[in-house]
Amino acid sequence: xxxxxxxxxxxxxxxxxxxxxxxxxxxxxxxxxxxxxxxxxxxxxxxxxxxxxxxxxxxxxxxxxxxxxxxxxxxxxxxxxxxxxxxxxxxxxxxxxxxxxxxxxxxxxxxxxxxxxxxxxxxxxxxxxxxxxxxxxxxxxxxxxxxxxxxxxxxxxxxxxxxxxxxxxxx
Numbered sequence: 198x199x200x201x202x203x204x205x206x207x208x209x210x211x212x213x214x215x216x217x218x219x220x221x222x223x224x225x226x227x228x229x230x231x232x233x234x235x236x237x238x239x240x241x242x243x244x245x246x247x248x249x250x251x252x253x254x255x256x257x258x259x260x261x262x263x264x265x266x267x268x269x270x271x272x273x274x275x276x277x278x279x280x281x282x283x284x285x286x287x288x289x290x291x292x293x294x295x296x297x298x299x300x301x302x303x304x305x306x307x308x309x310x311x312x313x314x315x316x317x318x319x320x321x322x323x324x325x326x327x328x329x330x331x332x333x334x335x336x337x338x339x340x341x342x343x344x345x346x347x348x349x350x351x352x353x354x355x356x357x358x359x360x361x362x363x364x365x366x367x368x
Contacts, residue, residue: 227339230278234317234341242319243330247312252341253294254287254310255348261306262286265351266333269343274351277343279333280318286333287315294345301349304356 230238233251237244248254257265259281266286269276277289287310295309303309322331 227337230335230339230341237317238320238341240317240319241321243322244317244319245314246317247314248292248310249312250292253290253292254315255290255294255303255343255352256285256287256308256310257306257352259284259286261352261355262288262333264355265348268351268354269347274347275337275340275344276334276348277341278335279343280322281324281329281331281333282316282318283329288343288348289341290345290348291342297345297349303349304352306356307352 234244234246237246262279262281263286265288266276266279279289280287292311295303295311297303316330318328318330318332322328324331324333
Protein backbone atom coordinates (compact mmCIF):
# COMPACT_ATOMS: atom_id res chain seq x y z
CA UNK A 198 0.00 0.00 0.00
CA UNK A 199 2.72 2.50 0.94
CA UNK A 200 4.61 1.83 -2.29
CA UNK A 201 1.40 2.57 -4.20
CA UNK A 202 0.97 5.87 -2.37
CA UNK A 203 4.54 6.95 -3.04
CA UNK A 204 4.47 5.97 -6.69
CA UNK A 205 3.87 8.51 -9.40
CA UNK A 206 0.26 8.60 -10.63
CA UNK A 207 1.28 6.81 -13.83
CA UNK A 208 3.13 4.07 -11.91
CA UNK A 209 0.22 3.49 -9.55
CA UNK A 210 -2.24 3.38 -12.42
CA UNK A 211 -0.06 0.88 -14.30
CA UNK A 212 0.09 -1.39 -11.23
CA UNK A 213 -3.68 -1.42 -11.08
CA UNK A 214 -4.24 -1.94 -14.76
CA UNK A 215 -7.45 -3.75 -15.37
CA UNK A 216 -9.38 -2.03 -12.59
CA UNK A 217 -11.71 0.34 -14.34
CA UNK A 218 -15.17 1.49 -13.48
CA UNK A 219 -15.85 3.29 -16.73
CA UNK A 220 -19.11 1.92 -18.10
CA UNK A 221 -18.88 0.17 -21.46
CA UNK A 222 -21.29 2.74 -22.90
CA UNK A 223 -21.46 4.68 -25.08
CA UNK A 224 -19.70 2.74 -27.82
CA UNK A 225 -18.12 5.96 -29.12
CA UNK A 226 -16.24 7.69 -26.24
CA UNK A 227 -16.58 11.05 -27.95
CA UNK A 228 -20.31 10.79 -27.21
CA UNK A 229 -19.81 10.08 -23.49
CA UNK A 230 -20.73 13.57 -22.24
CA UNK A 231 -23.85 14.03 -24.35
CA UNK A 232 -25.01 10.47 -23.56
CA UNK A 233 -24.61 10.93 -19.80
CA UNK A 234 -25.54 14.59 -19.34
CA UNK A 235 -27.95 14.94 -22.26
CA UNK A 236 -29.25 18.45 -22.78
CA UNK A 237 -27.22 19.78 -19.82
CA UNK A 238 -24.02 19.22 -21.84
CA UNK A 239 -25.37 21.32 -24.71
CA UNK A 240 -27.30 23.94 -22.69
CA UNK A 241 -26.11 27.54 -22.60
CA UNK A 242 -27.56 27.94 -19.09
CA UNK A 243 -26.65 26.14 -15.85
CA UNK A 244 -28.50 22.85 -15.42
CA UNK A 245 -29.40 21.08 -12.16
CA UNK A 246 -28.54 17.38 -12.13
CA UNK A 247 -28.32 14.59 -9.57
CA UNK A 248 -25.17 12.56 -9.09
CA UNK A 249 -25.21 8.84 -8.43
CA UNK A 250 -26.95 7.26 -11.38
CA UNK A 251 -25.16 8.40 -14.54
CA UNK A 252 -22.08 10.01 -12.97
CA UNK A 253 -20.43 10.90 -9.67
CA UNK A 254 -18.21 13.87 -8.88
CA UNK A 255 -15.02 14.27 -6.90
CA UNK A 256 -14.76 17.77 -5.42
CA UNK A 257 -11.35 19.21 -4.54
CA UNK A 258 -10.09 22.67 -3.73
CA UNK A 259 -8.79 24.74 -6.62
CA UNK A 260 -5.09 24.36 -5.78
CA UNK A 261 -5.25 20.57 -5.53
CA UNK A 262 -7.40 20.40 -8.66
CA UNK A 263 -4.91 22.44 -10.63
CA UNK A 264 -1.97 20.29 -9.49
CA UNK A 265 -3.75 17.02 -10.26
CA UNK A 266 -5.09 18.12 -13.66
CA UNK A 267 -1.69 19.40 -14.73
CA UNK A 268 0.09 16.28 -13.44
CA UNK A 269 -2.25 13.94 -15.30
CA UNK A 270 -1.95 15.91 -18.53
CA UNK A 271 1.86 15.98 -18.34
CA UNK A 272 1.85 12.20 -17.92
CA UNK A 273 -0.54 11.71 -20.83
CA UNK A 274 -3.44 10.48 -18.69
CA UNK A 275 -6.81 11.45 -20.14
CA UNK A 276 -8.89 13.71 -17.94
CA UNK A 277 -12.56 14.26 -18.47
CA UNK A 278 -14.58 17.42 -18.01
CA UNK A 279 -13.89 19.56 -14.94
CA UNK A 280 -15.89 22.51 -13.66
CA UNK A 281 -15.44 25.06 -10.89
CA UNK A 282 -18.12 26.16 -8.48
CA UNK A 283 -17.03 28.97 -6.16
CA UNK A 284 -13.40 27.80 -6.20
CA UNK A 285 -14.00 24.06 -5.77
CA UNK A 286 -13.13 21.92 -8.77
CA UNK A 287 -15.41 19.03 -9.72
CA UNK A 288 -14.09 16.05 -11.68
CA UNK A 289 -16.60 13.68 -13.31
CA UNK A 290 -16.04 10.00 -12.52
CA UNK A 291 -18.12 6.96 -13.46
CA UNK A 292 -20.91 6.13 -11.00
CA UNK A 293 -19.81 3.70 -8.31
CA UNK A 294 -16.19 4.88 -8.33
CA UNK A 295 -16.40 5.54 -4.60
CA UNK A 296 -15.66 1.84 -4.14
CA UNK A 297 -11.98 1.39 -4.93
CA UNK A 298 -9.95 -1.82 -4.77
CA UNK A 299 -9.06 -3.12 -1.29
CA UNK A 300 -6.45 -1.04 0.49
CA UNK A 301 -7.36 2.11 -1.41
CA UNK A 302 -9.63 4.93 -0.36
CA UNK A 303 -10.27 8.46 -1.54
CA UNK A 304 -8.01 10.95 0.28
CA UNK A 305 -9.56 12.99 3.08
CA UNK A 306 -8.81 16.18 1.12
CA UNK A 307 -11.57 15.34 -1.39
CA UNK A 308 -15.35 15.07 -1.21
CA UNK A 309 -16.91 12.24 -3.17
CA UNK A 310 -20.37 13.29 -4.35
CA UNK A 311 -23.02 10.70 -5.12
CA UNK A 312 -26.73 11.16 -4.63
CA UNK A 313 -26.42 14.96 -4.30
CA UNK A 314 -27.93 17.60 -6.53
CA UNK A 315 -25.38 19.73 -8.38
CA UNK A 316 -25.55 22.43 -11.00
CA UNK A 317 -23.62 21.91 -14.23
CA UNK A 318 -22.32 25.13 -15.86
CA UNK A 319 -23.74 26.33 -19.14
CA UNK A 320 -21.85 25.27 -22.27
CA UNK A 321 -19.89 28.49 -22.71
CA UNK A 322 -19.31 29.43 -19.05
CA UNK A 323 -15.65 30.38 -18.55
CA UNK A 324 -13.68 31.97 -15.69
CA UNK A 325 -13.03 35.03 -17.87
CA UNK A 326 -16.78 35.73 -17.73
CA UNK A 327 -16.48 36.33 -13.98
CA UNK A 328 -19.03 33.63 -13.10
CA UNK A 329 -18.22 31.39 -10.11
CA UNK A 330 -19.78 28.40 -11.93
CA UNK A 331 -17.70 27.70 -15.03
CA UNK A 332 -15.83 25.03 -16.96
CA UNK A 333 -12.15 24.44 -16.34
CA UNK A 334 -12.02 22.01 -19.27
CA UNK A 335 -14.42 20.21 -21.59
CA UNK A 336 -11.59 18.63 -23.57
CA UNK A 337 -11.20 16.29 -25.25
CA UNK A 338 -14.58 17.02 -26.82
CA UNK A 339 -17.31 14.64 -25.74
CA UNK A 340 -15.27 12.89 -23.04
CA UNK A 341 -16.80 13.28 -19.60
CA UNK A 342 -15.11 10.86 -17.22
CA UNK A 343 -11.71 10.96 -15.58
CA UNK A 344 -10.49 7.41 -15.00
CA UNK A 345 -10.78 6.83 -11.24
CA UNK A 346 -7.57 4.89 -10.56
CA UNK A 347 -5.09 7.27 -12.25
CA UNK A 348 -7.05 10.16 -10.72
CA UNK A 349 -6.85 8.57 -7.27
CA UNK A 350 -3.10 8.04 -7.69
CA UNK A 351 -2.57 11.68 -8.70
CA UNK A 352 -4.64 12.88 -5.74
CA UNK A 353 -2.61 10.71 -3.37
CA UNK A 354 0.64 12.05 -4.80
CA UNK A 355 -0.34 15.57 -3.79
CA UNK A 356 -2.19 14.87 -0.55
CA UNK A 357 0.24 12.35 0.97
CA UNK A 358 3.26 14.50 0.14
CA UNK A 359 1.97 18.09 0.15
CA UNK A 360 5.42 19.45 -0.71
CA UNK A 361 5.30 17.71 -4.10
CA UNK A 362 6.08 20.14 -6.86
CA UNK A 363 6.10 19.88 -10.63
CA UNK A 364 9.00 21.78 -12.11
CA UNK A 365 7.89 24.46 -14.52
CA UNK A 366 4.24 24.35 -13.56
CA UNK A 367 2.52 27.72 -13.63
CA UNK A 368 -0.90 28.48 -12.29
